[in-house]
Amino acid sequence: MAALNIKKGSTSHSAYDLRDFHSDIERSHTLAVIVENEPGVLARVIGLFSGRGYNIDSLTVAEIDHKGHRSRITIVTRGTEAVIEQIRAQLGRIVPVHEVHDLTTEAKAVERELALFKVTATGEKRVESLRLADIFRASVVDSTLESFIFEITGTSEKIDAFAELMRPLGLVDVARTGVAALARGV
Amino acid sequence: MSRQMTGAEMVVQALKDQGVDTIFGYPGGAVLPIYDAIFQQNDIRHILVRHEQAAVHMAEGYARSTGKPGVVLVTSGPGATNAVTGLTDALMDSIPLVVFSGQVPTFMIGTDGFQEADTIGITRPCTKHNWLVKDPAKLSETIHQAFHVATSGRPGPVLIDLPKDVQFATGQYTGPKLARVDHYQPKVKGDIEAITKLVELIEKAERPIFYTGGGVINSGPGASQLLRELVDATGFPITSTLMGLGAYPASGKGWLGMLGMHGLYEANLAMHGCDLMINLGARFDDRITGRVADFSPHSTKAHVDIDASSINKIITVDLPIVGDIGHVLEDLLKVWKARGRKVNKEGLANWWGRIDEWKKVRCLAYTNSDAIIKPQYALERLDALTRGRNRYITTEVGQHQMWAAQYLGFEAPNRWMTSGGLGTMGYGFPASIGVQIAHPDALVINIAGEASWLMNMQEMGTATQFRTPVKQFILNNERLGMVRQWQDLLHGGRYSQSWSESLPDFVKLAESFGWKGIICRDPKELDDAIMEMIDYDGPVLFDCLVEKHENCFPMIPSGKPHNEMLLSADAAAFAGGAALV
Known part of the structure; x- marks a missing residue:
């Protein structure tokens, strides 16, 4: 009998089994969650992520079908394949959740984000910011003599890149919508 | 059916239409209209508890022993927050409950009104679903949907928060048939291809084992019947979790006993070696699993569960089947029979040979005493003297609970009520009252430790008032036994805060509530004392003074694999040099 040798006074065994479960590679996944548009449904989804220790990198939500009371929640999360499978299953058992799609694995998806950037600058920096905005196809939606607000749409990476370039030119404020995504094709 | 009535009347009408005969609750300002409606009818019996937590546990006991949803009514604020432990307990153990909580009037919500709490926010993570009803027009449909959600798929507790003005308001009542429930229809039939694949595995397996849980009980008596047929026809061994005891009878020939941290040696080794x-x-x-990385390393694993999120959550399985156990077992038996009822007889005979060797270890052996009652002995005697009776057992949480699971035999489902997932001390006593309310003529025994039992002792008044002859069998070791055991094994014997100081005189306590009190400290008098308890027509508080330093074995320390089990010194002596799988 391999009876355990537990030393008196040893505290190496805790009441909780702290196993190394998430050893595989973590990947970013975009999930589309179609929900009944009822009070508290977003709290249920967010509560699931915080309660079970999952990450949210980005989250957007809006009603997509007023008559049918449907909203679409787009969540960018990261985790191993096993964790993503768990997240999908856990989302699926929330009563007002109708559908869960993993846009990263199910189909190639189009992902877009919208951002607003306020840049305060004068002189050469101001001109440079306009030139870069042109390259990124960002448009000016507000202007004073010392500031611009640029509106830019694109992938999160493109918006990150634009932010990096704007920072030394006087970027003072950013608002991003988070990712909206749709599967390609039919 | 459709007619005008107040929100409070709708609650009562909806309960009647849902076939509810009993509710457990406690009144308060925000539910007075519903209590007024209850006062004016006789179809639904209201059990007045002494604390809302106990109301929920009673409803759990009622639900688990009947298979019907338990119903609870509490007021706003503290009424609702007191219910939270019970809700969490029911969620963890998948017990169907419908809980109604009062709420401040809609126009006061958010103003920090008297007895206001964000009940929906607080109970969101501890219910399967919850609803705040602000519109009386939606009330009756919401109640019917709540019953549907609580009882469909993987059962669980739901809560309906009812502002007081909605209870007063008048609206249209609609019956259960008109309620829209189509958006929540969990899949019950398993994938037939996967089931056929499982049959193929069953036909070939050399060292198979059934590992069953509370899902079999929740699936209904039919599922237990099918399980018995399948186990007996295949001749496979079967073990069960704490939650699943009784689905397969303890007297059945395939039965190995419970598995897990305090499971039987043969059950755990069979799991490890299958x-x-x-x-x-x-x-x-x-x-159950112990160290996940070393859990049953050589087995092909099939997992049937109605909840897809249970599959691959902790253990990655080879053959997942999402569906209701009863439905899947029915199909499985059909396919297996149609294919000629094949099993690997030779492999199975060898497998049983090994299991029988493990049984010889007699892992539940203990050194008995003439001088002091050993807790294991007390439970063996209790089992022997109550077997064959119309018996229901509830427990509190701790050593006594594990001993009860080890030493009592359960022959039928819905006869064993224990807090498995949440491990709620204070569960068993109110649960026993809930069971007794549902089964007035049955012998209902709560096996308790003195520390757990004190956590909801206020319910003695409830038991007296509603004439429930519940038997409280307290294994009194004046310790928080399981805490003490872990401190003994893992914390150098430093017994920090794990003793029961200033205990009441349980006999006098019993008498003060109109109960019978029995104290027993001599093993020779134990049988007579137990019989006195059984024969007494009324509630009994049995103070069984037991050995104070007994540890519960076998034990798989947390984070260890199944084959690194600790046996009691007595049992280890039998183990000798037995080879481990």
Whole structure:
């Protein structure tokens, strides 16, 4: 009998089994969650992520079908394949959740984000910011003599890149919508 | 059916239409209209508790012993927050409950009104679903949907928060048939291809085992019947979680006893050494698996569960089947029979040979005493003297609970009510009252530790008032036994805060509530004392003074694999040099 040798006074065994479960590679996944548009449904989804220790990198939500009371929640999360499978299953058992799609694995998806950037600058920096905005196809939606607000749409990476370039030119404020995504094709 | 009535009347009408005969509750300002409606009818019996937590546990006991949803009514604020432990307990153990909580009037919500709490926010993570009803027009449909959600798929507790003005308001009542429930229809039939694949595995397996859980009980008596047929026809061994005891009878020939942290040696080693594990409605809880990396390393694993999120949550399985156990077992039996009822007889005979060797270890052996009552002995005697009776057992949480699971035999489902997932001390006593309310003529025994039992002792008044002859069998070791055991084994014997100081005189306490009190400290008098308890027509508080330093074995310390089990010194002596799988 391999009876355990537990030393008196040893505290190496805790009441909780702290196993190394998430050893595989973590990947970013975009999930589309179609929900009944009822009070508290977003709290249920967010509560699931915080309660079970999952990450949210980005989250957007809006009603997509007023008559049918449907909203679409787009969540960018990261985790191993096993964790993503768990997240999908856990989302699926929330009563007002109708559908869960993993846009990263199910189909190639189009992902877009919208951002607003306020840049305060004068002189050469101001001109440079306009030139870069042109390259990124960002448009000016507000202007004073010392500031611009640029509106830019694109992938999160493109918006990150634009932010990096704007920072030394006087970027003072950013608002991003988070990712909206749709599967390609039919 | 459709007619005008107040929100409060709708609640009562909806309960009647849902076939509810009993509710457990406690009144308060925000539910007075509903209490007024209850006062004016006789179809639904209201059990007045002494604390809302106990109301929920009673409803759990009622639900688990009947298979019907338990119904609770509490007021706003503290009424609702007191219910939270019970809700969480029911969620963890998948018990169907419908809880109604009062709420401040809609126009006061958010103003920090008297007895206001964000009940929906607080109970969101501890219910399967919850609703705040602000519109009386939606009330009756919401109640019917609540019953549907609580009882469909993987059962669980739901809560309806009812502002007081909605209870007063008048609206149209609609019956259950008109309620829209189509958006929540969990899949019950398993994939037939996967079931056929499982049959193929069953036909070939050399070292198979059924590992069953609470899902079999929740699936209904039919599922237990099918399980018995399948186990007996295949001749496979079967073990069960704490939650699944009784689905397969303890007297059945395939029965290995409970598995897990305090499971039987033969059950755990069979799990470790099997080549086919068939998980039916269990969820690979950490108390079952021990160290996940070393869990049953050589087996093909099939997992049948109605909740897709249970599958691959902790243990990655080879053959997942999402569906209701009863439905899946029915199909499985059909396919297996149609294919000629094949099993690997030779492999199975060898497998049983090994299991029988493990049984010889007699892992539940203990050194008895003439001078002092050993807790194991007390439970063996209790089992022997109550077997064959119309018996229901509830427990509190701790050593006594594990001993009860080890030493009592359960022959039928819905006869064993214990807090498995949440491990709620204070569960068993109110649960026993709930069971007794549902089964007035049955012998209902709560096996308790003195520390757990004190956590909801206020319900003595409830038991007296509603004439429930519940038997409280307290294994009194004046310790928080399981805490003490862990401190003994893992914390250098430093017994920090794990003793019961200033205990009441349980006999006098019993008498003060109009109960019978029995105290027993001599093993020779134990049988007579137990018989006195059984024969007494009324509630009994049995103070069984037991050995104070007994540890519960076998034990798989947390984070260890199944084959690194600790046996009691007595049992270890029998183990000798037995080879481990």
